Amino acid sequence: MLKQTEGSHAVAEAVALCRPEVICAYPISPQTHIVEGLGEMVKSGELAPCEFINVESEFAAMSVAIGASAAGARAYTATASQGLLYMAEAVFNAAGMGLPIVMTVANRAIGAPINIWNDHTDSMSQRDCGWIQLFAETNQEALDLHIQAFRLAEELSVPVMVCMDGFILTHAYERVDMPTQAQVDAYLPPFQPRQVLDPQEPVSMGAMVGPEAFTEVRYLAHVKQMQALDLIPAWAEEFRQAFGRDSGGLIHAYRTEDADTIVVALGSVLGTIKDTVDALREQGHRVGVLGITCFRPWPTAAIRQALGNAKKVIVLEKAFGVGLGGIVSANVRTSSGSPDSVYTVIAGLGGRPITRDSLARIFLEVEAGTAPALTFLDLNRAAVDRALARERETRRSGPIAEALLRDVGLVTAQLR
Amino acid sequence: MPAVMGRVCYHPCEGSCNRAQLDSAVGINSVERFLGDEAIKRGWAFDDPAPYSGKRVLVVGAGPSGLSAAYHLARLGHAVTIREAGPMAGGMMRFGIPSYRLPRDVLDAEVRRILDLGVELELNARVDDILEAMADGPFDAAFLAVGAHIAKRAYIPANEAAKILDAVQVLRGMEGEEKPLLGRRVVVYGGGNTAIDVARTAKRLGAEEAMIVYRRTREKMPAHDFEVQEALEEGVLIKWLSTIKQAGEQSITIEKMALDEKGVPQPTGEFETLEADSVVLALGQDVDLSLLSRVPDLEVTDGVVKVGPNMMTSHPGVFAGGDMVPAERTVTVAIGHGKKAARHIDAWLRGGAWQPGEKHEVAEFGKLNTWYYSDASKTVRPVLDMQKRITSFDEVVMALDEGTALFEARRCLSCGNCFECDNCYGVCPDNAVIKLGPGKRFRFNYDYCKGCGVCAAECPCGAIRMVPEEIRPPGRAAAGPRIVRAAGGRGRHAPPGPRGRRRLSRAFSTIGPIQPSEREKMALQARRYANALVVDVAGRLDQDNCDAFRADLMVHVEQSAHDGGSVVLDLSGLEYVSSAGLRCFMLAYRQAKAQHGRILVAALQPMVAEIFEISHFNLVFQVFPTVREALAAASSDAAASYDKAAVA
């Protein structure tokens, strides 16, 4: 059913269609609308049977989900940013125990400085925690990915994180096609846990493993994710047949067949990039786009194939490894025939707008061979230089962020 | 004779009762009396005696010692005849103890029950010559317990009209038709329990004044304090530090005494005259030994017969006990003599000697954990009201009822004696205590016991003792019992020695008796194939039998697993192996390796295979599915030999 609705609410409705049994909620922007929506559905009785638990922290949210999942219930929660970090210990734990929890991460920057707007630093910080990470490009894909995520998680006994850009998707009202309950039920079988806490058949879960087997246990977690590389495209195809649209899968390629330059990115920014590429194509530049939906497991083979014969690869990232550079880029280089031709563009940090102009400019620079390997898009170099100068001059230079904002001035600080 | 002893025993047991250190001793005496009275009331009978032994025993004297011996001898299967010089059975219990302390119907009932066992009692049958009596019987043995009925006299210058009697006369007279006539004012001379009995009897016979004259102080008085107290309550007067110098018709003269620095009373030369209608001497009794006059080589010292530790006189077959042998003269001792003598007589008649069981160690108060006992003060026995006490011969001290007797019995701390409170079972942090069920107590599972000692510390009654774990060098057989029990039972005792260091102290006592059958042996069958020896290991291998197993196995290993030789362990019959058993395997493995030999294991049952895997023994040992395959790995000769044997 087509409807015009907020991204968060679309996700909430999709999650509800997946018949979750335990939902743990703790508010943090920009995820909050999702659990609010679910809470209302549970409270009204629309979603039943389901336990909606208002916890006292994200750490508790994930922990309650762990308990519920270990006891055989389909568990769901959502978070963002600081919340994801606050639950980090439990996030690793859920993966280590192989509990098929599904969690939405409404991507948002990590403080300090505190910032509520979108980038990918939160999800990227947890990229190696053992969860499957899927990135949605649109609200339609976001809601579709949740339906696929439950099936994937439960089949493999691996938790799945569905990442969607905070505000840009979560708060955007768009038209989505909401599936029916019957469609979802046909696609998503009931939860059959591989391990469950049951007085009839007592087991001990989460006990210690020593050096004699720790490697094997961890390796098996890796194997599960490798299995996911086969399941994800297969079930995306099944989804296409059942629901009539392309959603999910490992990657989405756009005009890459003959491209000399391919821009790689994750999430909602792909739309802007595609528009930019369309414009550049019209100007005769052979540029293509590769959207990565499945960031973990990393689809090495699919990406290598998609990058094909491209001469240059631009990875546009909304997070970066401080002291290194691009995080996604580092992954892309492992799947590229010529790692030196992979360029990193860091963009959109803390919600900074990514404009077509800026994108076109950097794409052309890369194409022309004038761009450095690592670019921070639209960086105010003068303000940075002044900050560094201040630090050289004054020992007690004060909080960097404050001084920098005074320097750039209120007007320029506003979003363009 | 619990109904008798529950009344007249001076219960020295209560004096050593540990409960006295908590609140007050358990009223063992009162419980005994309750049980004795119940037995009479309900007509309880003894079990049938043992089959007739063909031996006849003559008991001379139907006092407590003679009755006791007769009872035990009869139970042991001997034919017993008691000859009593007097007209009634009971001896001093009848003729020495007043009926207000021991009602005669109680005594009669107790005697009746013994006679009901088949004991023959001949009254008014004085034995004048014991050897003749034995020959006439004929009797195979005799137990003499004629008591001490001859009152000692002291010389007191007396007027002819003075009425001087002795205590034996008075108390014996109480059993006849004619009660003794003592007058209004009675003086009793002496300081023992008999003096008290006479004074109290005099009171009951109507004396206005009953006065005891005693030459020492109350502290020195041999009479029991509670009896003195009861006498004083009843109005008996006691003149301390006084001797009778002279007795007249209606008065006596006494001399005051004073204690010298050694505590010996010395005359002061100070005199006093007291009114007295009669004087009763209670100065002790002598034994009438005339029946022994013709017995040769008899040792008599201080008017009593000397007996050996087995209660036998120097004449074979003639035993003696009670007041006529050197000992404390109480009913308690007399009854004990009877029991002891009966056991020796029984053994002597059967051509052996009776060995008393080993005394278990004393469970001192310090070994108890008294926290677990509820506060419960001693039950006070009701006492007859004073008016009735001094006007009748009704029993003064009354009995406990069923409720109070039960209460009193349950005040027992059961020192050193496991009463299955389940504490050890409950407090073990390692669930290493096995509860065997009602009456069977507990065992310890040494595979899981870590030796913390909580069970021993929390045992209320001190029935568990920690002993150091013995760690022996490999190849040596187990030495000495490791499983011991503390005070209170039939088990063996730990060798003396200091407590081991706690960390080593793993094995400790069990409170349930361990039967030899429980410490099963593991017999090792072995068969040889060329240079390989196949050893069968079967059953369960655990803490209980691992020492024996190791000792046996080591012999095989030392003899066969050296210089290229192999020992193959055929485990097809092994159901379970504990960590203690695995340790034996490991020690055998090391031994074989040191000797340049090999140990191979074969035919593991699934359970044992799993244990091997968990403990990684499958990585240490070469494990083969069958004995044949193990032998093939040992040497081709061995395999060939095995095949040949199989064909044969």
Place this chain on the structure above:
Amino acid sequence: MSFQPVKFYQTGTFTVGNRLLPDAERSVQSTVRRHNSLNSGHRACQGCGEALGARYAIDAAMEATSGQLIAANATGCLEVFSTPYPETSWQIPWVHSLFGNTAAVATGIAAAMRVKGRSEVRVVAQGGDGGTTDIGFGCLSGMFERNDDVLYICYDNGGYMNTGVQRSSATPPAARTATTMAVGPTPGNPFGQGKDLPAIAMAHNIPYVATATVSELRDLEAKVRRAMEFRGARYLHILVPCPLGWGHDSALTIRMARLAHESGIFPVFEAESGEVTGASKIRRQVPVEEYLRPQKRYAHLFSPKPREDVIRRIQEAADKNIRKYGLLETTP
């Protein structure tokens, strides 16, 4: 109190069992059919109070729920000594997640049971004092406030024993630990304000809060039984002496717990909906010194220079407990 002591028996009802008692009045631990939820073979130290407390409590809970029980366990001694794979001492469904999230994990399990309509299955969360009063405090408070149907059991041995005896917020004043060493002018743990978790639990007005020790088995079992009669959040705080951390002879584990109660150091009481409903009276009162002296963690109070001032402060705290909870028979 939770049970009526039966008088007139050799050992009253103080022992684990008593063959003179009717079956129904005997302790769970005295029966051969007890569940041994925490079974033999675990790797706890000699005389471990926590191993004992856990078996007591979980066996009682198993009895009360007819075996329909799931446990969540915090990181710590209990978790480590009971399980390393492939072995487990647990005879019940058991999950360990993290150090600080046990209450929340239990909430999740309870929610799962509720949503699946299996309300007969009850949930226990358990952890040490570190996992309860420190790192797990937030999750525990949340569980209390929501009144989730979980019995949380804290096995309090007064420190982080698993990591080598460091101080927790439950470490008593003056006690020596690896992070409150017995050196300097004020050796041992400072006299802080304390963190009275049972009182904090009561402040949440949850249906049931109780304290217990391993020295009073029947009381402990009665409290677990009572706790299982309620739905909602319940809290049981059990004092479990630690021979390693406290430095007492391993045989004295139960004795130390008893002395903690009999000296007033550790008040044993129960409360319903935030109000104290009963306290276990002191039977034979002892001065705190008798409790302190056998423990090496207090050795610096006795030598080289006796610290009577410190002992007096500890005695004052005990006296305050005695007054506050009316622990003496004569106290109104």
